[in-house]
Amino acid sequence: MRKRGGERVSYLGIRGFESILRGGIPQRAEVLLLTPEGAERRLLGAHWAIEGLKRRERVLVVLSGEAPDAFLARLGRMGVDAPAMIASGALVVVDWYTCWTQDVEGVAEVDRTIRASREPGDLLAAVDRAIPLLLQGPERRAFVDLLPLAAKGLDDAVLADLLQGVRSRLAR
Secondary structure, eight states: OEEETTEEEEOOSSTTHHHHTTTSEETTOOOOOOOOSSHHHHHHHHHHHHHHHHTTOEEEEEESSSOHHHHHHHHHHTTOOHHHHHHHTSEEEEEOSGGGTSOOOSEEEETTEEEEOSSHHHHHHHHHHHHHHHTTSSSEEEEEEOHHHHHHHSOHHHHHHHHHHHHHHHTO
């Protein structure tokens, strides 16, 4: 965390991006990044998570477009001991991907990941379960990858309520 003209900013973790963003992303900012589905979005999310972990921040990752194992493997290839980060509570993963590939009931912890069913209420309950872990650290950040899958699987009103629910939980 550093200051830009009195305003605290967070690094993205990608060389050159900070200059485009005039030093970083303002702390407590909400940034909606619309990208096509694909590796670029997930790579950007990995950089965001890694930069937070390097700075000893608590990091929440909510995944719907990629299996948690694949995301964690990417972190490993980028030099992060993801299992150790999860075990320490520095990294919290909410899995909303698996429910679209196999049956998932309610909310459950599986392999230190909080997994939710397709029900939007269960996803919000999973985020609620993750929040106390984030609040244990003074600084925190989140990468929430929901929009592409949620837009395909939910009607507009339910999608809007879901996004607002996640936003309000993270604003705590």
